[in-house]
Amino acid sequence: MKNRSCRKAGMKIFSSKIFYTKPTRWTFAALAALVIAGCAWSACLHSFFKRDLSNYRSPHAIPPGGMALAETYLAVWSDAKLRQAELDKMRQNNPEWDFMSRTYFVLALANMGLRDKSRLPEVCVIIDSIIRNTLEIESEKGFQHFLLSYGHSGGWTVNPPGSIFVDGEIALMLAARRLLQEKDSYKPLLTQRVQTMISRMRRSPVLCAESYPDECWLFCNTVALASIRMADVLDGSDHADFLAAWVANAKKKLVEPKTGILISAFAVDGTPAPCGFGPEGSTIWMASHMLQLVDKDFANDQYRRARHELGRSFLGFGYSREWPAGSEGSMDVDSGPVIPVFGASLSASGLAILAAAVFDDNEYLQTLLTSLEFAGFPVRNNGKLRYQASNQVGDAVLLYAMMEGPLWDLVHSKMKK
Amino acid sequence: MGSGTLENEKIAAAENHVQASSPPVHPLKPVIRHLLKNAAMCAIIFLLAHLLRLREYTSVLSGTASFGTFKSLLGVIYFMLYLGFVFLTPVLLIAAGLLEIVVLANDKRNKPKASQSSEIHG
Numbered sequence: 001m002k003n004r005s006c007r008k009a010g011m012k013i014f015s016s017k018i019f020y021t022k023p024t025r026w027t028f029a030a031l032a033a034l035v036i037a038g039c040a041w042s043a044c045l046h047s048f049f050k051r052d053l054s055n056y057r058s059p060h061a062i063p064p065g066g067m068a069l070a071e072t073y074l075a076v077w078s079d080a081k082l083r084q085a086e087l088d089k090m091r092q093n094n095p096e097w098d099f100m101s102r103t104y105f106v107l108a109l110a111n112m113g114l115r116d117k118s119r120l121p122e123v124c125v126i127i128d129s130i131i132r133n134t135l136e137i138e139s140e141k142g143f144q145h146f147l148l149s150y151g152h153s154g155g156w157t158v159n160p161p162g163s164i165f166v167d168g169e170i171a172l173m174l175a176a177r178r179l180l181q182e183k184d185s186y187k188p189l190l191t192q193r194v195q196t197m198i199s200r201m202r203r204s205p206v207l208c209a210e211s212y213p214d215e216c217w218l219f220c221n222t223v224a225l226a227s228i229r230m231a232d233v234l235d236g237s238d239h240a241d242f243l244a245a246w247v248a249n250a251k252k253k254l255v256e257p258k259t260g261i262l263i264s265a266f267a268v269d270g271t272p273a274p275c276g277f278g279p280e281g282s283t284i285w286m287a288s289h290m291l292q293l294v295d296k297d298f299a300n301d302q303y304r305r306a307r308h309e310l311g312r313s314f315l316g317f318g319y320s321r322e323w324p325a326g327s328e329g330s331m332d333v334d335s336g337p338v339i340p341v342f343g344a345s346l347s348a349s350g351l352a353i354l355a356a357a358v359f360d361d362n363e364y365l366q367t368l369l370t371s372l373e374f375a376g377f378p379v380r381n382n383g384k385l386r387y388q389a390s391n392q393v394g395d396a397v398l399l400y401a402m403m404e405g406p407l408w409d410l411v412h413s414k415m416k417k
Numbered sequence: 418m419g420s421g422t423l424e425n426e427k428i429a430a431a432e433n434h435v436q437a438s439s440p441p442v443h444p445l446k447p448v449i450r451h452l453l454k455n456a457a458m459c460a461i462i463f464l465l466a467h468l469l470r471l472r473e474y475t476s477v478l479s480g481t482a483s484f485g486t487f488k489s490l491l492g493v494i495y496f497m498l499y500l501g502f503v504f505l506t507p508v509l510l511i512a513a514g515l516l517e518i519v520v521l522a523n524d525k526r527n528k529p530k531a532s533q534s535s536e537i538h539g
Contacts (some may be wrong), residue, residue: 026444029519030512037511045503093480336480346479374503377475389478 046316049373053366056402057357062115066402068385069395070112073105075384076392077126086392094333096165097393099146102130103169103223104396107407110176114406120181127177131186134170143167147212148333155213157268158200164209165217167197168224175230179410187235194231197224198242206253206270207246214267217276218254219283222290229293233414247295259324261305262287278327281310281320281348282334285355292358293411303359311352311364312342317374318367319344320352350394354401358408372398443520449513456509463502471495 055065062070076082090097106127113123137145143166144152151163171193174186200209201224208216209224225246228239253270254262256278264283265276276283284306291299309324322328322335322345331338336347349368356365372378377388387395474492 024444026448030445030448030516033512033515033519034508036515037508041504041507041511045507333480337478375478377472377499379472388472389475391476391479394479 042315046367046370046374050316050366050370051373053362053369056369057365058115059405060115062112063402065385066108066112066399068380068383069399069402070108072384072386073392073395073399074122074126077105077130090392094148095146096148096333097391099134099166099169101393101396102134103173104393104400106130106173107176108396108400108403110180111400111403111405111407113180114410115403124177124181127173127180128183131170131173131177134173135189138166138170151212153213156210157214158203158210161213162196162200162209163211163220164197164200164224165211165220167193167209168220168227171197171227171231172223175227175234176407178234179230179407190227190231191235191237194228194237194239198228198239201246202242204268204270205249206266206268207242207249208254208266208268208270210268215265215273215275216268217265217283218262218287219264222287222294226290226293229415230411233411243294247291247298251298256327258327259305259309260301261309261324262302275332276329278329279306279309279324280329280335281306281322281345282336282351284310285320285348285351289355289358292408300359303355303361306355307361307364310348311356312344313364313367314342316367317371318349318352318364318369319371320348320368321345322348347394350390350397354397354404357401358404443523445516445520449516449520452509452513452516456506456513459498459501459506459509463498463506466495466498471498 051065054063056063058066076086087098087101090101109123109127113120143163146166147163154161156162171190174190174193177183178186178190197209201207201221203209204216206216208218208221211217211220225243229243231237232239250262254266256263259279261279261284263272263276263278264280265273267273272278284302288299288302288306291302310321312319312321319342321343322331322338323343325343328343329335334347335345338345349371353365353368353372355361356368372387376390379386379388387398390398471491472495474488475495477489477492478496
């Protein structure tokens, strides 16, 4: 009877006589063997998924992993039908993903073009098609087209309504394209976006504009700041005072006292919003990268703190927590599913790959990439790569993490001049 | 008839002698067999899922395929089988290997005793 129930449970190992008669030394030997095997395997599992870092990051050339991932999405963006299918898939779940995948892909392509000048014409054509398509949608359907449903309702504090999420990322795309190769028609578009963003940001005591009605997101505002800095180096404008004031304000009003990390979301008056009252992995990794163009020391400090509070590694597998231990928030579309006990978030871990890459934190990057190989389900086919467990925006972030470097270096060198 | 019965008795006695003289099965041997069988089962089921290209549905992990759909179920099934293959199969194989070493060591230790006792009885 006992034997049958064991079989029913699919535990044939334990159906052996040894496990259901009186325990003998052999029972303990068998259990000990399982425990030893479990420990030994857990300790060395990561080494089977560890890849050479040079496959993903290279100081000057295009890394092979990055090239393979880029090939997948170059094919998608070169074919109107494929592109629409991919974007529709994104929009079904989250219209923000559709929009953000464009931004990350443009940033990745701009870096790719700077790494390999022979690809410049091809890269510029794709970037232009992305920008054109985005601007067309924005003018036809309004900026709300790229927002979640609650962005379609009223309640915007600053009028006329506008989202710094959309303005900031479009400005970033325009600036990246112009830094790669100047295009005169984009100059007025960028100048206008920058003026709009600054005028909206100035109307808040914390110098931040709304992404959603009375909801200012750190992610979007730091993207806007980076694009303002890029516009400055491109057009000779000077918003250094505004950027310095933003940093001073943020240090005073937007930092969580316990961790010293910037909080994620707040109202126009600076009151922490319930949806992002504390630091979040899905925000701070990207924000610290954007702040590199605004205040390098502050960006480094934010990365260091985030690494301490959110960066984790277990048995050689790296991940990022969504929230610091002890101040957990609630899961949302930004955090994605959060693994209990570990507090690991898929989107925070993806963005941690980007942050670890740009801050040259190779040790953490290596563990994160090991996790990516383990749980990202990479599929390599005809020189193309995609991560099955990811989606278009996730892959675009990864691609950007693999390509990043030359664009920010270019801005820094122009800033020095 | 009588001689036939006698013959059968002789055969039965001979069989009993053979059974008694063959070494007893080590209690760990069935466990090892079960471990190997389960390891093979995990590997084969995962291989089948892989050949059926269920890997494509793992986008459920990023929230691209929403939970509750058939595709998401396939993605979750593939993920569980993958974890089984990656974690369980090697652990079961290593454990089987370790137990086999124990059995061999035990046999080796018992052999000299057996030969000593047979010498004494001889």
